[in-house]
Amino acid sequence: MTPTTVETIDIRRFVLALLSDVAADRNFERRFKSGHRDLHRFFWRLAQDEPTKAFVAQLLFDVNGNYPYSSQIDELLQEFQLAGLLARPNPTYRYNDISFTTPTYADEFRKGLSPEEQSDYSKILERFKAELCVPRR
């Protein structure tokens, strides 16, 4: 299989793969923090670092406010919410619950990556879990 080039990494597939991997990890709860600032900052930091920026190459960030913001991330999460893949439970809205368990998103996404990209993806996943996910007690 021809490795995926950086230009072809689809942000939608990438985010779904991250969520799918978190959902499949028994050490973490199936949710991630919904804090706007932390969430956008996470993706913005990916866009700043050389090996990881390819994964978020489709995102444009506004950095004129008090924290980096990409409306594309909001739109994606809104769509996942509309589709029922995510849910924000009342009353606090502090988390996005991941409402799917299928590993297909992550499996399919990984298949399209070169070995180096797979390794970079695994590092991003660990960062995502460490910064935004909740370990299971």
Place this chain on the structure above:
Amino acid sequence: MVDDFLQRVNAFVAESLEGYKPERHAREKSIRDAIWGTNRLYPWEMAIIDSPLLQRLRDIRQTGLAYLVYPTAEHSRFDHTLGMVAVASKIVRSINDRYYGVQKDPRINYKDHMLVRFSAILHDVGHSCLSHVSENVYGGMPEFRTLRAQLNRLFGVTPRPHEIMSWLVVRSQSFKDFVQGLREKSILTGWECTPEDLDAIAGNIIGYRKNPAEKFIADIINGPMDADKLDYLVRDAYFAGPTVVYDLERFLQTVDVITYPRDAEIGDETGKVTRLSIRMEGVTALEQIIISKLMLFSYVYHHHKIRCVEAMCHEALRGLVELSRQKPEDKVSLWLGHPSAFLRVSDRTLLPLQWPLEIRIAGAKTTGEILTMLAKRELYKRALIISRLFIVDIDEKEEVRKGFEELLKCGEDTTAGDSLRHHVFERARQLMGARTHKSQTDSLRRTFDTHHVFLDVPKAPTIEETVGVMVPVTHNRHGAEDTFVPLLDVFPIEKWVDAYNAIKWRGHIFCLDEAVPYVNFAARQVLAGSPYYLRFTPPATTLCKVSPDLAQSELVF
């Protein structure tokens, strides 16, 4: 890429202003407005407003083709522009009032006030025919995507396509020369508007300010709670007809300029940014504004018939772009081969009946056909409603949720959308050719093609109004540090948006009136298969006014 665009836009500006004599128009005027009453405009403002650059906005409807559904929604970008000047001035005066007696100089000085008004006058100058309808077409052209990415790298902002066009107009040399001419002719007096000031105006339009301590000035023009929104919400509602109100007085009493910490990674050495915000006692007024916007989505922007005519027009414009790209400029009467060419098009140049014929002759049959239909208000009809409420087992089965996500993807991904639409079309054509229908569908089958089926998956509203807004919870007006909370913490607007999406959001499949039953059945069949696995409850069909017999009877086919 930026230079190429600037050159092209400069040529347009030069042509527009050629022969225009501003001195004939430059006198103070009081202009009545249905929304904001009588507004005073200064001589230098009138010199710009009366120029062909701004006058063309009279022929660009604010809400695109909404007038085909709400007959009185005929208001133009020009009306909105004047309204925005009035609101922007109100915001400036309210802020200055707040600091009256607290500090010696006004919080926003006279020159910045004038620059804010200039920015308001020019903020929509880059719009093209039918406003956001054309914006979605040229904004998707590859050259424009590259330009947008470049501007993002240069300024760290993510403006919408028409804002970028306005930025190009204001940055063009011809426009700078024109403003220089206003100074030389003593039309612009009492304050200086240098080329650098024009760059700052262009920055305000795209929401950029070089100095973070002045970011609030750009916020008045393009920000979470800008004058643009305050005008268009009330104006669109007023002219379309639905009653949508918000408490502007309360908002103005509580709007403020606030300095708060900024992420070290994106900020300068001060680590601070000064933005337009609202004090805690005005949060309810801001909530009203946001809820009004959601209501307008329901009433107007996402109204199924408006989405339908916009989808038709979008298709026609895409056809014109394709035709223009195949043929040189002098061979196509309405050439749209480059995004900047859209500046030369207004509503009246797009829709007249003589065009469709010429376009057909030039080789874009479908485009001509759609434009003729729009001119006669012969609209496509709904064949299927896509709503979370009408999808069977969406809460129970993961496969269904995954399938719905696949369908939603088609809104953004035109290749996926075109492929789905083609499948539905093919299946519908097969059904028309089935033995039981063959005789009734003879003429329909001869003319029916892919372009007679549209898939419409609108974007859900987002929460841009609250992004990054910090609300002061203390009352320090004398320079002491305020304490802040993020607005999202005291007002989780996501709940409203989520509720809107769950209850109100709808996508559609539209098609030719006579093809509705076939397309309805075909769409349900295609969407029931891989990769969607979606089955719809009866209202998804019956609300389209498809005969229940046809909708329910699989036997018919």
